[in-house]
Amino acid sequence: MQLRKLEILAPAKNRGIGIAAINCGADSLYIAGPAFGAREAAGNSFADIEKLTSYARKFGVKVYVVINTILYQNELEQAVSAAKAAYESGADALIVQDLGLLETELPPLPLFASTQTNIRSAEQAQLLESLGFSRLILARELSLEQIAKIRAATSIELESFVHGALCVSYSGQCYISSRLTGRSGNRGECAQICRNNFDLVNDDGELIAGNKPLLSLKDLNLAGFIPQLANAGITSFKIEGRLKDESYVKNIVRYYRKITDSFLESDKSFAKASYGTLYGGFTPRPQNTFNRGFTTLFADGKRGMWNSGSSAKGTGEKLGTVKDVSFDKHGNLVFSHDSGIRIVNGDGLCIVTPDGIVQGLRANVAKGNIIYTNHRKSIPKGSVLYRNHDKEFEKELETNMPERFIEARIVFRSTGDRIVLDVQSEDGKRVSLVKESPFETAKDSERAKIAVYSQLQKRAGLYKFVVASYETDKQKFYPVSFLNECRREIAALLECGQAETGTRPYFSSVPAKTLQNKPLQSRVLDYRYNIANSKSKELYQKLGAQVEGMAFEISAPEKAELMRCKYCIKYELGICPHHVNPEVSGDASKAVEPLWLENGSKRFRLGFDCGKCEMIIFG
Secondary structure: OOOOOEEEEEEOOHHHHHHHHHOOOOOOOEEOOOOOOOHHHHHHHHHHHHHHHHHOOOOOOOEEEOOOOOOOOHHHHHHHHHHHHHOOOOEEEEEEHHHHHOOOOOOOOEEEEEEHHOOEEEEEEEEHHHOOOEEEEEEOOOOOHHHHHHHOOOEEEEEEEEEEEOOOOOOOOHHHHHHHOOOHHHHHHOOOOOOOOEEEEEEOEEEEEEEOOOOEEEEEEEEHHHHHHHOOOOEEEOOOOOOOOEEEEEEEEHHHHHHHHHHHHHOOOEEEEEOEEEEEEOOOHHHOOOOOEOOOOOOOOOOOOEEOOOOOOOOOOEEEEEEEEEEOOOEEEEEEEEEOOOOOOOEEEEEEOOOOOEEEEEEEEOOOEEEOOOOOOOOOOOOOEEEEEOOHHHHHHHHHHOEEEEEEEEEEEEEEEEEEEEEOOOOOOOOEEEOOOOOOOOOOOHHHHHHHHHHHHHHHHEEEEEEEEEEEEOOEEHHHHHHHHHHHHHHHHHHOOOOOOOOOOOOOOOOOOOOOOOOOEEEEEEOOOOOOOOHHHHHHHHHHOOOOOOOHHHHHHHOEEEEEEEHHHHOOOOOOOOOOOOOOOOOHHOOOEEEEEEEEEEEEEEEEEOOOOOEEEOO
16 A cells, blocks of 8 residues: 655745754745745745755755746746746745746646635636646635545645634735735735724724724644544645744744654554654744634634634733732833743733733743833733743754654674675665674673664764664674764765665656646636736636636726635624624624725725625725
């Protein structure tokens, strides 16, 4: 039986973060070149990407380069040049949004359909497979049941986000930033309008909810769904965060490495997609890294409380509540808390008051449960206390990194004065080391044998050695220096060697297919607002689509959907007429449509497609 290989796919804002992710157990990375990445502030030179791929190869880790923005006509040639540079830099695949690239001369790299292509149905998935994609990065809003249906309808790899920030809109279908600021999410320039505070008012002008980040979602955390996702057909578990810092990536990658390894131990029909095991280092604590609270979104097919609450910023780890409040002689805030958790000088704290006001402050001096700050504002008793910067944990992430070693098994044979060490490593390499030298017969055979095991089963270079078998016609005494020299020579031979099955044997690529002239129904792949060049327009026309207009970024219609969301404000507030929210009961009588979101002078009408259970924001 061929094992299905599962990969933990980590974000790499830059080469240093990519290397840190590998050292914490990532099986693959995604990174941007100098341009055309959906995170404008996370570009990299191809020289740096080449250095990263060189390091990644040591552990069989793959590197995917993103070209996942829509492309204007004058950018096509440059984008193709970037794809070729990615290939020459050792990249393993390209992640793309703009289907116009399929009509260009791309290098022989597998193509992954970005989550920006908004893959939400089996029909969409089948169409993209027919166009030659070898992997589909599914929409975040899918349930396990929907994923399983896509798996049953396709034969290529499926990738799912498992952790990190969530867009409120379906990816690739958000135009609100472009409308308000000219900065397009489809161009990697999103202004994150959804993290702003809004008022929700009805058509009579009544306030339903005020001054809250009503479009801001909690962060995704599907650590508890790894087995279910694998069995539904996902082979790549993607962590969001190409704008996140190194400590976030280290912590979250190691967290999912631990969760996934535990699953791999319990189900032998799956295997890891890279080489090496982690030893030592910090214990991951996802709640201690930037987050807005966690949600599993729609994974179980049920709605929940997805909104991030009072703040769109990272509140962090919940500690307890504020008790007594006072001020010192300098007018600085002093308070006690009931958390029982140690707070240290320099910790960043977040206070959420009973009426939802969020305040950030820093622990200047912490003495037991008494916190002295430089904060000059008072806070109410009973406020909830969070820690959004754990100074001691951040220090541990810097100074207590795990080590990643590849296992190599040694077959030890000695006859007379000749020793043969045959070695096979988990990355598929085989080497032999032969030594001939006179050695004395051991006076204590058992002790001499133990010494061989003890010295050879240490670590050297990238490898951790295991003596798999031991044969000798007469036990000799081998000096420690000799055994250590053998181990180091074996490691050097392995690092210079090539795997029998190729340098990186995992995830066989699907070659690009010839475009099939298949009629395209608008319901199958309807994101034609993202057509921004002649190549993508030609492809849609070949598929039988009637193309009307160009991308929103080129010719924004006055009346248009700015967002389409699985998230629904009505449900969150307990005023949905179709679904009862067990956690909130609101006043449905106020929900006189149309409802409006207001932020200063900006006003957006909300629509509700209840047949699809979706919310729409109109411009």
